[in-house]
Amino acid sequence: MLQKTRGIALSYIRYRETSIISRVYTEEFGLQSYIVNGVRSAKSKNNRIALFQPLTLLDMVVYYKNDRDLHRLSEVKTSYPFQSLPFEVTKSTIALFVTEMLNKVLKEEAGSPVLFKFLIDSVLFLEQAQTNYENFHLAFLLKLSFYLGFGPESAREFENQLREHSVAFLPDDAMEKALNILLRMPIGTPIDLSRAARNELLDALVAYYHVHIDSLGEVKSLPVLREVLG
Template structure:
């Protein structure tokens, strides 16, 4: 059966000579995998650029709940990015966010609130021209709400660190800044040094690792630190 849905590309892998299998977080069905034939060929109906990570799509898809792999009938960009793939600071943040989503997006069901949060967060990052150096920190804290473990304040993080013996410094000054981040929106200008920002990011990542046993290492983290230095 054919369904209209928006989608956010998470990743793709090459399949055979000219095809790909692409993982897309869909508004209607959650995370789904699609096979797209011929996309790596000059004769393909759709361009590979449509399937770059974090691309925002309008789609008409064939969906069968009994299958793990689906097909796309129609597809187009719903919001062509102006800056996100091209400006190194933003693209580094985007690479980091995409790795986080790869590790944590597991739902195969509709979640309109989560989809809208992700969709509009990416649009904001693309459109904003200033005060986005803390975007990834605020994103992670807001995203944790949808994953079911959002901290109400820094004392909750401290409590869980003690419970799980997390060995990372998190003193009163960092806790104060974390409380500001928890309450902030993307446009809130919070001044902090590179070192403080990087440490707060490590604290949030450890907090995620407590809740995702297989969270593991974030490969894009070093690039993000260097670019935002």
């Protein structure tokens, strides 16, 4: 049955000689995998494989059957062509990290319009922002944790949960204040964090996700993010 849905591209793998299997988080159906034929062929028109780069926002018409693991696309186009996110080193590095985390934590289940809206709004902020996006990844992970069911109510609760699992995290007053701002204020709220403090908080956040998601595993993009953003 043909269905319309919006989606956010997360990743893809090569499939056979000219095709890919793309993972897309959709508004209607949650996490889905789609076979996309011919996009790696020299004859492929309009560089269609670019549609499946990390965090690309999509409008799709799909063949959907709820008893299948792999689905097919009838139509696909981007709903918002990016002008900065794939081309600016800082933004593209953040996108790589965010996409890896989403691939690890989003599950194949029914769509969640509320979560989808948060993801869309967050991606659009990162694409459009000209300043105050250096802490985007920190605010994003904190706010995402609420949609996943384990968001902390305060910096103190965050610290206590890590301590209960033998994770050393002892923020000073400035970092605790920054953490509360990240928790309670919109993404993009200016926060004064040193490079060292940003790295420490990033490591604590990844540890926090490890505490709550046993299958998280190694976050391969983390060293690059530390180096670029810090």
